[in-house]
Amino acid sequence: MEWRSRIVGHEAVDPETLTGNPLNHRKHPQAQRDVVRDSIAEIGFVKSVLVNKTTGYIVDGHERVWQALDAKETQPGILVDVEYVELSEEEERKALAILDASTGMAEIDEDKLAELLAEVSTSSDAINTMLKSVSGLGNDIEELWQGMPEFENEDLEAWKVLKVHFKNEDDYIEFSKLIGQTLSAGTRAVWIPKAETLDCKDAYCEDEQ
Secondary structure (H helix, E strand, C coil): CCCCCCEEEEEEECHHHCECCCCCCCCCCHHHHHHHHHHHHHHCCCCCEEEECCCCEEEECHHHHHHHHHHCCCCCCCCEEEEEECCCHHHHHHHHHHHHHHHCCCCCCHHHHHHHHCCCCCCCHHHHHHHHHHHCCCCCHHHHCCCCCCCCCCCCCCCCCCCCCCCCHHHHHHHHHHHCCCCCCCCCCCCCCCCCCCCCCCCCCCCCC
């Protein structure tokens, strides 16, 4: 593998001069926007926006640019740190598809995360909610179930289960006649009397013939 840097420059620019990528497929719900807004407010702008010099389109950082544009109402002279890369249009599409998705594949060391979060404090409700979600803390089942549809689990459990053994195939065929159900090598279980209303994909129904 040839290791090569595609970074060609850095610059602080007016966010209004940046162009969103028409193929950007990432949607940003309000909860995420609140977290990004509050994190910038608490620790500042710590990650550059990635722009392809070839097309002029943003490759990564659409939400950060949106936040900067929103902040311009109260901070007219705000600038965004941009890192420029030089990619072909095909490479740009690959970057759009891979960058965020590959980050999401990382696994979490729960002990390390717990150690980290023990050292983190924030006044942001949005960030606290996000951190609790990531750590699995505060996930009250009753609270999470609010608004979910009611569900009643129909009891289809058999009253008693027996294993029946046969000495030969003739006995097996005779038994199928006695219970009035066709049996095959794939039959796992049957209902006595035959359960006409059950879907034959059910574990307690004979195979479809």
